[in-house]
Amino acid sequence: xxxxxxxSRYLVKRTGEKVFLECVQDMDHENMxxxxxxxxxxxxxxxxxxxxxMKEKGDIPEGYSVSREKKERFSLILESASTNQTSMYLCxxxxxxxxxxxxxxxxxTRLTVT
Amino acid sequence: QKEVEQNSxxxxxxxGAIASLNCTYSDRVSQSFFWYRQYSGKSPELIMSIYSNGDxxxxxxxxxxNKASQYVSLLIRDSQPSDSATYLCAVYTGxxxxxxxxxxxxxxxxx
Numbered sequence: 001x002x003x004x005x006x007x008s009r010y011l012v013k014r015t016g017e018k019v020f021l022e023c024v025q026d027m028d029h030e031n032m033x034x035x036x037x038x039x040x041x042x043x044x045x046x047x048x049x050x051x052x053x054m055k056e057k058g059d060i061p062e063g064y065s066v067s068r069e070k071k072e073r074f075s076l077i078l079e080s081a082s083t084n085q086t087s088m089y090l091c092x093x094x095x096x097x098x099x100x101x102x103x104x105x106x107x108x109t110r111l112t113v114t
Numbered sequence: 115q116k117e118v119e120q121n122s123x124x125x126x127x128x129x130g131a132i133a134s135l136n137c138t139y140s141d142r143v144s145q146s147f148f149w150y151r152q153y154s155g156k157s158p159e160l161i162m163s164i165y166s167n168g169d170x171x172x173x174x175x176x177x178x179x180n181k182a183s184q185y186v187s188l189l190i191r192d193s194q195p196s197d198s199a200t201y202l203c204a205v206y207t208g209x210x211x212x213x214x215x216x217x218x219x220x221x222x223x224x225x
Contacts, residue, residue: 033212042217043158043202050211058212090157100165101146101206103213105157 002027004106006091012112019078021109023091031094032074033103034058034066036087043090049074081113117141118205120216128224133190135219137203140184146206147179147186151199152218158202162188193223 007022023032033048035058045058047066055066063085067075074093078085091106118139127133135149146165150158164170164177164186176189186205190197200218207214 031211040217043215045212048212100163102148102160102163103204104160105150108157110155 002093002095002104004091004093004104006089006106006109008109009107010110010112012114013078013081014114015082017078017081017113019081019111019113021076021078021089021091021111023074023076023093023106024072025074025093025104026072027093027095028071029093029095030071032068033092033094034064034074034076035090035092036060036085037090037108038087046076081111083113085111086113087111116216117214118203118216120201120203120219122217123220124222125219126222126224127193129193129195131193133193133197133221133223135188135190135201135203135221136185137187137216138185139203139205139214141205141207141214142181142184144181144184144205144207147177148204148206148213149175149177149186149188150202150204151197152202153199190221193221195223195225197221198223 004025034046035043049068065077089109094103149162152158162177164179170177174191178187200220202218203216204213
């Protein structure tokens with residue numbers, strides 16, 4: 001069973017704080033992703049990573065950074081949290097078997113910035 | 115034009131009926147196609163994947179893919195109130211190495 005875990009289900013932070021969201025997968029997956037999801041806007045890709053120390057910008061990277069020091073862990077960092085970063089944050093990883101690949105999501109972190 | 119398009123709904127079907135959810139995509143080189151179910155406040159859950167033209171059945175779910183017409187659909191037979199959720203269509207294109215998601219169709223199954 002694929003398992004993707006996220007460090008917190010709910011988080012409340014103040015404007016200007018540095019925020020760390022952690023994601024861990026236990027299946028040796030290479031590709032990992034961070035999304036945010038907002039009503040009416042759907043899922044939007046922030047950053048993704050193909051391997052340790054590799055990162056690629058997604059569609060909305062501004063205001064975010066990421067870290068992938070170990071294969072199983074992909075961290076999303078909000079350098080200086082702002083109220084417009086209040087959202088549901090979803091981590092995902094891809095399972096590959098031959099040409100087939102399937103993406104699995106963690107449970108999500110609902111972040112509120114006040 | 116959006117890369118992956120879905121009707122936002124809500125799609126309302128009575129209990130026991132067939133729900134039909136549709137999705138079109140713009141990139142002809144798309145390789146793999148997925149349906150996710152998302153309950154309110156929860157993360158998306160993968161329920162179907164389809165890689166080649168035709169139908170794929172799994173329990174009450176059938177995914178249908180037509181690459182020539184660039185659409186993929188999900189049929190839910192014998193719809194239950196527990197099927198009420200938002201269904202996300204996702205498409206994988208190897209060149210981009212990431213999924214592109216539609217904005218989802220909200221399904222309501224009424225008693």
